[in-house]
Amino acid sequence: MTQEFLxxxxxxxxxxxxxxxxxxxxxxxxxxxxxxxxxxxxxLIYLFYIISFIAFLFLxxxxxxxxxxxxxxxxxxxxxxxxxxxxxxxxxxxAKLYLIGLFGFYIGVLLFWLMQLGxxxxxxxxxxxxxxxxxxxxxxxxxxxxxxxxxxKAENLVMKAHLLAVEKERMxxxxxxxxxxxxxxxxxxxxxxxxxxxxxxxxxxxxxxxxQKVKKKELVQDVDMSFEIVQHLSETINTxxxxxxxxxxxxxxxxxxxxxxxxxxxxDYAFKNDGIQMSFYISSDAYIEGNSNEFAQCILNILFxxxxxxxGLVQENxxxxxxxxxxxxxxxxxxxxxxxxxxxxxIERIFEFNVSSKEESAGxxxxxCKDIIESRFNGKIRAENKEGGACxxxxxxxxxxxxx
Numbered sequence: 369m370t371q372e373f374l375x376x377x378x379x380x381x382x383x384x385x386x387x388x389x390x391x392x393x394x395x396x397x398x399x400x401x402x403x404x405x406x407x408x409x410x411x412l413i414y415l416f417y418i419i420s421f422i423a424f425l426f427l428x429x430x431x432x433x434x435x436x437x438x439x440x441x442x443x444x445x446x447x448x449x450x451x452x453x454x455x456x457x458x459x460x461x462x463a464k465l466y467l468i469g470l471f472g473f474y475i476g477v478l479l480f481w482l483m484q485l486g487x488x489x490x491x492x493x494x495x496x497x498x499x500x501x502x503x504x505x506x507x508x509x510x511x512x513x514x515x516x517x518x519x520x521k522a523e524n525l526v527m528k529a530h531l532l533a534v535e536k537e538r539m540x541x542x543x544x545x546x547x548x549x550x551x552x553x554x555x556x557x558x559x560x561x562x563x564x565x566x567x568x569x570x571x572x573x574x575x576x577x578x579x580q581k582v583k584k585k586e587l588v589q590d591v592d593m594s595f596e597i598v599q600h601l602s603e604t605i606n607t608x609x610x611x612x613x614x615x616x617x618x619x620x621x622x623x624x625x626x627x628x629x630x631x632x633x634x635x636d637y638a639f640k641n642d643g644i645q646m647s648f649y650i651s652s653d654a655y656i657e658g659n660s661n662e663f664a665q666c667i668l669n670i671l672f673x674x675x676x677x678x679x680g681l682v683q684e685n686x687x688x689x690x691x692x693x694x695x696x697x698x699x700x701x702x703x704x705x706x707x708x709x710x711x712x713x714x715i716e717r718i719f720e721f722n723v724s725s726k727e728e729s730a731g732x733x734x735x736x737c738k739d740i741i742e743s744r745f746n747g748k749i750r751a752e753n754k755e756g757g758a759c760x761x762x763x764x765x766x767x768x769x770x771x772x
Contacts, residue, residue: 386421386424389417389420389421389424389444390417390421392448393417395509396448396451396466399462399466399512399516400451400452400455400460400462400463400466401455401460402451402455404458405454413451416447419440420440420443420444423436423437423439423440424437424440424441425437445470445474445477448470449467449470449471449474452466452467452470453467461519462512462515462516465508465509465511465512465515466512468508469504469505469507469508469509469512470505472501472504472505472508473501473502473504473505474501475501476497476498476499476500476501476502476504477498477501479497479501480497480498480501483497535739538721538732538735538736562597562601565594565597565598568590568593568594568597569594571590572587572590619657619658619659620657620659620660621655621656621657621767622655622656622658622660622663623653623654623655624653624654624655624656624663624692624699624701624764625650625653625654625692627660627663627664627667628648628650628667628690628692629648630664631664631667631668631671632646632648635668635671639675639688642675642678643678643683643686644675644678644686644687644688645685645686645687645688646671646687646688646689646690647687647688647689647690648689648690648692649689649690649691649692650691650692651691651692651693651694652692652693652694653692653694654692654694654699654764654766655766655767656699656745656764656765656766656767657745657765657767658744658745659744662740662744662745663740663745665736665737665740666736666737666740666741666749666762667701667703669733669734669736669737670703670734670737670760671688671703672733673733673734674688674703674705674707674758675688677705677707677708677757677758678705678707681707681708683706683707685706686705686706686707687705687706688703688704688705689702689703689704689705690702690703690704691704694766697765697766698763698764698765698766699763699764699765699766700761700762700763701761701762701763701764702759702760702761702762703759703760703762704754704755704757704758704759704760705757705758705759706755706756706757707757707758708756708757709753709754709756709757709758710751710753710758715751715752715753716750716751718734718751719734719735719737719738719749719751720735721735722735723735737749741762741764745764745765746764746765747762747763747764747765748762748763749761749762749763
């Protein structure tokens with residue numbers, strides 16, 4: 369019975385020592401940032417601990433082999449001090465506290481063994497000197513844990529601020545790209561009215577030069593036509609301003625149908641000029657809550673992407689169809705083209721940052737679309753290949769405004 373008790377006692381001792389050293393190894397790696405050391409040095413640390421682990425297994429033996437465990441018990445604390453000084457040399461933030469905690473514990477252990485050997489005699493302390501050393505170490509290491517927690521919180525806040533700044537920058541890049549391409553479409557749209565206005569003014573000038581007079585009726589007609597053209601140009605600019613240049617912070621309830629009509633008004637001429645027919649099929653209108661500019665930016669990005677897919681294709685009946693429907697308090701918007709479909713596999717990667725089927729593209733447009741739809745509108749967006757082209761399906765929750 370006594371022999372069995374000794375075996376259990378030795379087993380508990382071995383488990384305790386092994387558990388302590390493994391835990392302390394993980395603590396040291398984390399707080400002294402040992403992973404930043406050269407890989408060879410890290411391998412030597414692990415090798416030393418494996419040898420020490422094996423050496424501590426000899427604690428249960430009642431012969432000369434037990435001295436191997438005692439040697440390991442002396443070497444490991446010295447090894448920790450060595451690691452601490454390396455971290456101090458590398459200016460690791462917690463290295464000083466780590467060494468202070470170790471030295472406090474080691475002083476307690478040293479005093480205890482000197483008392484056991486009879487080299488010093490402090491009866492009032494006895495085994496309490498070990499307790500004092502351990503308490504000192506625990507206090508210092510607890511302070512390290514507190515500082516580490518505060519440091520991680522501060523780093524987390526900095527990281528969040530950085531991510532927000534990056535997201536804002538990407539949003540701005542996408543927005544400016546949409547504005548730039550929309551301005552290009554407006555420039556195309558203005559060419560014909562400006563040419564017509566120039567023709568009217570030239571006619572008025574020629575009539576005056578050739579006939580030395582201008583008929584009142586013709587003058588009124590020319591002026592009226594000029595006003596109509598100027599009004600059309602003014603409406604285009606107003607639509608563009610309200611559509612893309614309003615402040616982005618404003619959130620309200622807006623009509624999906626009205627927004628899409630504004631988009632069609634801006635893009636229709638340029639798309640037709642490129643031989644692309646853009647059609648809208650609205651089964652029922654829906655009101656959604658959010659920023660109408662951001663919604664427009666998403667639709668523009670998808671439409672511009674669809675338009676780009678037609679470049680280089682021989683397509684007699686190029687078309688982009690937009691469908692709007694509502695069901696179960698959700699608005700479903702489908703944008704479908706016949707430009708051959710999405711070649712990226714799996715198709716969900718089309719929404720990842722820096723992923724694009726176009727070599728010159730930064731792959732940011734659809735990434736921003738997904739982010740806006742999901743984070744700003746609490747909706748969903750997905751893509752699929754359908755009937756010889758790509759189809760983007762946007763699902764948004766409906767908000768019914770109070771009618772005045």
